[in-house]
Amino acid sequence: MTSSLSSLSSTSNLTLSASLSQEGSQGAAHEALLSGEAQLMRVAARPARVMVRGSGSYIWDHAGARYLDFVQGWAVNSLGHSPPELTAALSEQASILITASPAFHNAPQLQFAGELVRAAGLAQVHFANSGAEANEAALKLARKWGRLHRAGAYEVITTENSFHGRTLAMMAASGKPGWDQLFPPKMPGFVKVPFGDAAAVAACIRPETVAVMVEPIQGEAGVVVPPEGYLSELRALCDSHDLLLICDEVQTGMGRTGTLFASQHDRVEPDILTLGKGLGGGVPVSAVLANERASCFVPGDQGGTYNGNPLMIAAARSVFAVVSQPAFLARVRAAGAYLQERLSIVCREHGLALRGRGLLWALVLPDARASQVVEACFSGGLLINAPRPNLLRLMPSLRVSDAEIDELAAILQGAILRGAIRS
Numbered sequence: 001m002t003s004s005l006s007s008l009s010s011t012s013n014l015t016l017s018a019s020l021s022q023e024g025s026q027g028a029a030h031e032a033l034l035s036g037e038a039q040l041m042r043v044a045a046r047p048a049r050v051m052v053r054g055s056g057s058y059i060w061d062h063a064g065a066r067y068l069d070f071v072q073g074w075a076v077n078s079l080g081h082s083p084p085e086l087t088a089a090l091s092e093q094a095s096i097l098i099t100a101s102p103a104f105h106n107a108p109q110l111q112f113a114g115e116l117v118r119a120a121g122l123a124q125v126h127f128a129n130s131g132a133e134a135n136e137a138a139l140k141l142a143r144k145w146g147r148l149h150r151a152g153a154y155e156v157i158t159t160e161n162s163f164h165g166r167t168l169a170m171m172a173a174s175g176k177p178g179w180d181q182l183f184p185p186k187m188p189g190f191v192k193v194p195f196g197d198a199a200a201v202a203a204c205i206r207p208e209t210v211a212v213m214v215e216p217i218q219g220e221a222g223v224v225v226p227p228e229g230y231l232s233e234l235r236a237l238c239d240s241h242d243l244l245l246i247c248d249e250v251q252t253g254m255g256r257t258g259t260l261f262a263s264q265h266d267r268v269e270p271d272i273l274t275l276g277k278g279l280g281g282g283v284p285v286s287a288v289l290a291n292e293r294a295s296c297f298v299p300g301d302q303g304g305t306y307n308g309n310p311l312m313i314a315a316a317r318s319v320f321a322v323v324s325q326p327a328f329l330a331r332v333r334a335a336g337a338y339l340q341e342r343l344s345i346v347c348r349e350h351g352l353a354l355r356g357r358g359l360l361w362a363l364v365l366p367d368a369r370a371s372q373v374v375e376a377c378f379s380g381g382l383l384i385n386a387p388r389p390n391l392l393r394l395m396p397s398l399r400v401s402d403a404e405i406d407e408l409a410a411i412l413q414g415a416i417l418r419g420a421i422r423s
Helices: 005-011 016-021 024-039 084-094 107-120 131-149 168-173 198-204 230-241 262-266 310-323 326-350 370-379 402-420
Strands: 051-055 058-061 066-069 124-128 155-159 190-193 209-214 244-248 272-275 286-290 353-357 360-364 385-388 391-394
Touching: 066 402, 084 310, 107 124, 107 286, 107 310, 124 131, 131 168, 131 209, 131 244, 131 272, 131 286, 190 198, 198 230, 209 230, 230 244, 230 262, 310 326, 326 353, 326 360, 326 402, 370 385, 370 391, 370 402
Parallel strands: 155 190, 155 209, 209 244, 244 272
Antiparallel strands: 051 058, 058 066, 124 286, 272 286, 353 360, 360 391, 385 391
């Protein structure tokens, strides 16, 4: 994910060693640990802190500082840090069977497959390790379906500013500015249109088109919510032109927006649905689901060494058992409404815009000061994310309490009062 906590790297002007040496013997131990940074490929800028423990909505660093975490691994920790259901499931399954290889069935995978497809109203599922891998599988399904049923149609319509992952194919599918200049040559077969504009999609449909791929809400672009009825219009377009509708719910799925899947807000059933992030509650697992019409894989079409391994699937089942409960989702909606209320007050006082749904929100700043706000919040014990220079994104635990939301509002307000934002 791009919009990392890279903006937090500016929280200290000290070098890693200078910062950690002030922490005494414990700091010296972590300074030694951080000497390994030189051996890490530099794919993200990180602050001079080592995160060592997490519980619920909080995470602690090596120096004992506690942070209210409204990033949660980019919407990964559905139930917060180290929830008891997840840790128990991992411990129990690890003592029984960690992996049997994808050449054999395992009980957690068989059980969870039935539970997940029933909840989604779809027919089949393939489990993978990451959102990008699930989206790659969705693309493979669509292209094979096009070969079988649409005279070799292969082109997929995606949207500007979309984010579907970091593999070469998914970078080509994504509409993130600047990505078309990285790692050439770019994989062909994708057409980009403005997000939220069904007419633009219709205008790009041609004989080569096989599918429309869309996020119900664009997360990486800054929690962009499309106009009411957008998904329904895409569903109708796909039906009338015999295309597949692919919903990328890697970020919006698993209760994040107040329903189990964000597409359910519009009562839309996609042909293909991808899940990741919150599916595992903190462990690497993802899924691609398809209806009977689109389920065309045969042995050899797709696979992976760790796909569907019992340890990760047991973890995902434990998260799903909680998140899929109607009462839990009702609480997510209530918490989301309260978060919206508290953020609206902050936005009105400082001339900011607010957008989002459920427990996925973004504040739109009047200028490119997001990194300064992230830094001020970090100093105040709050973790938030800046996906764009003028955007702040909030992705708390789905179990976030009203008191924790109040704490967030107070720290954010303090960051603004210290001059990080000027309306």
